[in-house]
Amino acid sequence: MAVQEFISPTSLSEAQQAVSDGAVSSWLAGGTDLLVGIRLGARDPARVVDLKQIPELTAIEIDDASVRIGAAASAFDVLHNSDVPSLFPGLAEALDLIGSTQIQGRCSAGGNLCNASPAADSIPALIANGAQCRILGPDGERMLAVEDFVVGPNQNALAPGELLVELILPRPTAGTSDSYLRLTPRTEMDIAVAGAGVSITVDESGNCAAARVAIGAVAPTALLVDAAAEALVGSQLDQAAIDAAVEAVRAAAAPISDKRGTAEYRTHVVGVLVTRALAKAQDRITEARS
Amino acid sequence: MxxxxxxxxxxxxxxxxxxxxxxxxxxRYGADLNMQGQLYGHVVRSPHAHAVIRSIDCSKALAMEGVLAVMTGQDLVEPGNQMLGSGEGAMALKDVVPMVMSQGKVLFHSQAVAAVAATSPELAAQAAQAVEVVYDVLPAVTDVHKALAADAPILHDDRFPDGYPEEPTNLATHISLTVGDPDAAFEKAEVVIEQNYSVPMCHQGYIEPHACVARADAAGRVELWCCTQGHFTVRHYTSAVTGIDLGKIKVTASEIGGGFGGKTTVYLEPLAVILAQKSGRPVKMVMDRGDVFRATGPAPGAETKVKLGATRDGKLIAADVECLMDSGAYNGNPAGIPAFMATACYKLTDARSTGRSVYTNKPKIHAYRAPSIPQVTLGFELAITELAAELGMDPIEFRLLNAVEEGDANMMGAPYNRIGLRECLEVARNHAHYKSAVAEGAGRGVAMGYWINAxxxxxxxxxxxxxxxxxxxxxxxxxxxxxxxxxxxxxxxxxxxxxxxxxxxxxxxxxxxxxxxxxxxxxxxxxxxxxxxxxxxxxxxxxxxxxxxxxxxxxxxxxxxxxxxxxxxxxxxxxxxxxxxxxxxxxxxxxxxxTSTAPGFGVHICDAEVDKETGRTTITRYTAIQDAGKAIHPDYVEGQMQGGAVQGIGWALNEEYLYNADGVLENPGFLDYRIPVASDLPFIDAVIVEVPNPLHPFGVKGVGEVPIVPPMPAIAEAVYQSTGVRFRDLPLNPPKIVAALASN
Structure with a gap:
């Protein structure tokens, strides 16, 4: 079965209209996963609905409280936005790891999230930053935290007819920074064997006031590891606290052994990545203060 | 002169x-040519790694509107034992035909069993799905040791290698050579080392997939356009596989996007020709990336046991090499080269060298850049380095003491003419790279390599x-x-x-x-x-x-x-x-x-740094030194040296065919079959040494293959120097390194 229909709506209401008959449809927020999936036979939509022509879906808007990234905004546009990379250097790192420059011109954080790969690079970075999903459906709008949006490997929480409109990230407070690191055998054009996104807030006295630790490619979905955050909050980010956080992420990790790495290796290396990501975020905070 | x-x-x-x-x-590359009225061929491939074909029913496919031809292995010749000559080793026709299409038995997953031609690629793919093939599935064996076990499924019940006449086994070839008296020499040796080394099956990784267009006319003449390393070879093989007279076939080579030995045979070309004859229309065929990995000839994986003996003062006096190679489903003759050439860099008057190859349910192996020598050289050169360390000698000094020069003979017997190995070693010893201090945490390895050159x-x-x-x-x-x-x-x-x-x-x-x-x-x-x-x-x-x-x-x-x-x-x-x-x-x-060919030699120096926590290896500095005789266009000599080094780096660190228990390749694409990308690599410093070939008017020696020979042992040694842990089984991927460091 080949794609029978390609629709390019220019508004959200047209997009909703385009799928109202219930035919098997796929949203195209860039297509860098969808087209490969169709070619491999893993995806077989009768209809593809392009989201790139809807202004709200490609917009990036920033106000005092939040940063809103349209679900189909390209990684390139996010990476070249005047503010986003400095507000969320870790999220920028994650998006910059996806594909090549050419791919980044098409692919989107929203698409990376909806594709729901366990190894997606942007998902742990979004979770670490407390991103929320604004979802529009036939029955109106709802909000969902990114960590709850992915429900299984390549499965997301969207009901039929629902559309991810944008990702809303709270603006980081003073003394906050993030970082994302992944392990791949190659330097690029590769897929994470393990990934770690962290966001921490450190007060003037060096005390960790808030933390979010997310890990990828070590479980069916990216995980927010509360126990790791608890180990860090209230500490001076000393070795004991970091060791406890690493122990917590290794306990939370539930990886498989496959062609990309053994379960033992993934469990080990995700701890290494969390340690290094924490150090990197901490350096960014120190640098911002100096 | x-x-x-x-x-x-x-x-x-x-x-x-x-x-x-x-x-x-x-x-214009292979897939860039289109002809008016052309059809698109699509191959039906086996979902099983080992099976007997009960029946093939193409009637439903042929009944589809727009499907103009179907074919099976019955449309190809029934091969006997005749040999086809080709550049990198003669091949029996019975080992070529089944790599084009199977005839009654399937011996590897994705082996071609039928093909269709239709008016669009989509229709051809649908028609291929309508071809009904009934299989009796047999157990598959993909590991050489399991294939040699007494209870192994036998791939060929009609093949008996020399010296094993009684009953069929999966042993494809067994070649052994001895010069002098190695056993007596080992008796005299003051230092002896013996180790096992292994390299996995890997693919040439050429970027351009196989592609061709065929046209046939009413007079029985056939024209082919294809990407190939040799269009005369395509003509010869296509004639042999289809039975069409050689003189009636014309082949034009397109530009070629890489081959590395992998495009020295035919896969799609005879199928396109037969479909064109049957349909009366031109037929275009393009292989997809997955099928390139699953169904064309990769390079054999190999296990090598190396035993070396030396005197205390650093003279290598005895060698015994046993190389066990994976031939895949048919005989790709991989074992002769290691047997003949394993010791070719060293003055050795007493040595034994044995090569064996084994049938497994994988695609038949094919040439890959200095075929079979990188595999055995990993073992031999790493053993040399280990022996030098045991003797407390610098690895280059030890090699200089024992390197062949003009007048020395290798195991094939004929003495070398004016070769440049010692000159390359001298350049390596005096190179700024070798004289520089190794960075903290990094390690350095040196290895040399030989190729016979045609x-x-x-x-x-x-x-x-x-x-x-x-x-x-x-x-x-x-x-x-x-x-x-x-x-x-x-x-x-x-x-x-x-x-x-x-x-x-x-x-x-x-x-x-x-x-x-x-x-x-x-x-x-x-x-x-x-x-x-x-x-x-x-x-x-x-x-x-x-x-x-x-x-x-x-x-x-x-x-x-x-x-x-x-x-x-x-x-x-x-x-x-x-x-x-x-x-x-x-x-x-x-x-x-x-008759003016001369062998090539090269010496590589590699610095590598291993991240001890993640197991990732970064090649931090790399120098390739090689005798080119006379470099005609130095850019392309350097390009060969750099490209070969990069392919060796990929093979050393990450490249590997991964089969599941059913004999299905798990990584048939460049995402999970990891050839290096540009950012993985340092600048590869290529140093051309020129010791003119006296037999050639300009002094030329072949340069394309030697540079893939030294990288694996050089990198393995650098990783050892960086980690303190000796790795003898490649690839040196991060999980393997972390596991080994943890257990030390």
């Missing part, structure tokens, strides 16, 4: 004649154009810059500008027989044909000038692109423009079987 001692053009670096088309996208048959035709330009036709597909080299060599002899020479890769009906581009032979052998044709041109032009001046031909000299006698001269342009009046068109051809 070389015929030419001083060079005007050789060794310069002009822009290659085919460069503009290639960087602007105008060059000569074989080549032809060239030189046509002088009236404006003084020259067209050169050869039958050698240009993989590594050979057009530029041919133009440089012609320019050197003729004395006319490089830009006035237009080299072309001619079809099988437009130039004399030429063996494939492989065996590092093209610049040497096809270049020799070009030199000879150009020399004929100069001789004829001198003869015509002599006639014009009414003097003896012998007194006319040729220099600066002109004939001279006294103060008279006639330029190449004048002789070209007046050719009609002075004796007719100026066309010269040369065909030869080159």
């Amino acid at each position: 070389n015929a030419y001692q001083e060079f005007r053009m050789i060794g310069s670096r002009p822009v290659r004649p085919d460069g503009l088309d290639k960087v602007t996208g105008r060059a 000569g074989m048959q080549s032809s060239a035709t030189l046509n002088v154009i009236a404006d003084g330009h020259v067209a050169i036709l050869t039958g050698s597909p240009d993989i590594g810059g050979s057009r530029a080299s041919m133009a440089l060599m012609a320019s050197e002899v003729l004395g006319i500008p490089f830009e006035h020479i237009h080299p072309k890769v001619a079809a099988t009906d437009a130039v004399g027989h030429t063996d494939l581009t492989g065996g590092s032979r093209t610049t040497l052998a096809t270049g020799q044909a070009v030199i000879q044709a150009a020399e004929q041109c100069v001789a004829e032009m001198c003869r015509r000038a002599a006639a014009e001046w009414d003097v003896e031909a012998g007194v006319v000299t040729w220099s600066q692109g002109a004939a001279h006698y006294g103060d008279q001269s006639l330029t190449f342009e004048e002789l070209a423009s007046r050719a009609g009046a002075m004796g007719g068109p100026l066309t010269f051809s040369s065909s030869l079987t080159s």
Whole structure:
């Protein structure tokens, strides 16, 4: 079965209209996963609905409280936005790891999230930053935290007819920074064997006031590891606290052994990545203060 | 003594004649050719790694609107034991036909079992799904040791290797050579080491998938366009596989996006020809990436046991090498080369070398750049390094003490002519890289490598154009810059500008027989044909000038692109423009079987740093040193050295065929079959050493294959020096390194 229909709506209401008959449809927020999936036979939509022509879906808007990234905004546009990379250097790192420059011109954080790969690079970075999903459906709008949006490997929480409109990230407070690191055998054009996104807030006295630790490619979905955050909050980010956080992420990790790495290796290396990501975020905070 | 001692053009670096088309996208590769009315062929492939085909029913596919032809293995010849010659080892027809399409039995997953031709690629894919194949599935075996076990499923019940006549086994070949008395030599040795090493099956990883278009006419003639390393080989193999007369087949080579030995046979071409004959329409076929990995010939995985003996003062006196290689489903003859060549870099008068190859349910292996030598060299060179360490000697000093030179014989018996191994080692020892301190946390490895290099048959035709330009036709597909080299060599002899020479890769009906581009032979052998044709041109032009001046031909000299006698001269342009009046068109051809080949040697130095927490290895500095005899176009010599080093780095660190228990390849794509990307690599410093080949007019030695030989042992040693843990089984991927560091 080949794609029978390609629709390019220019508004959200047209997009909703385009799928109202219930035919098997796929949203195209860039297509860098969808087209490969169709070619491999893993995806077989009768209809593809392009989201790139809807202004709200490609917009990036920033106000005092939040940063809103349209679900189909390209990684390139996010990476070249005047503010986003400095507000969320870790999220920028994650998006910059996806594909090549050419791919980044098409692919989107929203698409990376909806594709729901366990190894997606942007998902742990979004979770670490407390991103929320604004979802529009036939029955109106709802909000969902990114960590709850992915429900299984390549499965997301969207009901039929629902559309991810944008990702809303709270603006980081003073003394906050993030970082994302992944392990791949190659330097690029590769897929994470393990990934770690962290966001921490450190007060003037060096005390960790808030933390979010997310890990990828070590479980069916990216995980927010509360126990790791608890180990860090209230500490001076000393070795004991970091060791406890690493122990917590290794306990939370539930990886498989496959062609990309053994379960033992993934469990080990995700701890290494969390340690290094924490150090990197901490350096960014120190640098911002100096 | 070389015929030419001083060079005007050789060794310069002009822009290659085919460069503009290639960087602007105008060059036409295998899949770029389309013909009016063409159909699209699609191959039906086996979902099982080992099965008997009960039946194939193509009737539903053929009944589909727009499906014009179907075929099965019954449409190919029934192969006997006849041999097909080819560049990198002769091959039995019975080992070639089933790699094109199976005939009754399937021996690896994705083996072709039928093919269809339809009016669109989509329709052809649908029709392929409508072909009904009934299989009796058999147990598959993909591991060489399991394949040799008593209870293993037998792939071929009609094959008995020499010396094993009683009952069929999965042993494909067994070759053993001995020189001197190695057992006695080991008795005398003061230091002996013995270790096992292994390398996995891997793929050449050429970027361009196989592609062709075939056309057949009512008179039984067939034309083929395809990407190949040798269109004469395609003609020969297609004739042998289909039974069509050789003389009725014409093959034109497209540009080629990599081959590395993998495009020295046929896969799709005979299928496209038969579908074109059956349908009466041109048929185009393009292999997808997954099928390139699953169903074309990869390089054999190998296990090598190396035992070496030396005296305390550092003389290597005994060697015993046993190499066990994975042949895949048919006989790819991988075991002979390690048996013959494992010890080729060393002065050894007492040595034993054994090669065995084993059938497994994987695609039949095929040539990959210095076929089978990198695998055995991993073991031999790493053992040499371990032995040097045991003796407390510098690895280069130890090699210099034992390296072969002119007059030494290897296990094949014939003594070496003027080789450049010692010169390469001297350059390595004195190189700034080797003299520099190793960075904290990093390690350094050194290894050397050998390749025999081929000569074989080549032809060239030189046509002088009236404006003084020259067209050169050869039958050698240009993989590594050979057009530029041919133009440089012609320019050197003729004395006319490089830009006035237009080299072309001619079809099988437009130039004399030429063996494939492989065996590092093209610049040497096809270049020799070009030199000879150009020399004929100069001789004829001198003869015509002599006639014009009414003097003896012998007194006319040729220099600066002109004939001279006294103060008279006639330029190449004048002789070209007046050719009609002075004796007719100026066309010269040369065909030869080159006997001027010389072996190649190289030495590589590698620095690597292992991240001890993640197990990732970064190659931080790399120097490749090689004797090129004489570098015609140094850019393309350096390109070969850099490319070979990079392929070796990939094989050492991450490349590996991963099969599941059912014999299905789990990583048939570049995402999970990890060849290095540019950012994985340091600049590969290529140092060309020139020890001229006395048998070649310009001193050329083949350079294309040697550079993939030393990287694996050099990198493995660097990783050992960085981690303190000895790795003898490749690839050195992060999980393997972390696991080994944890258990130490």
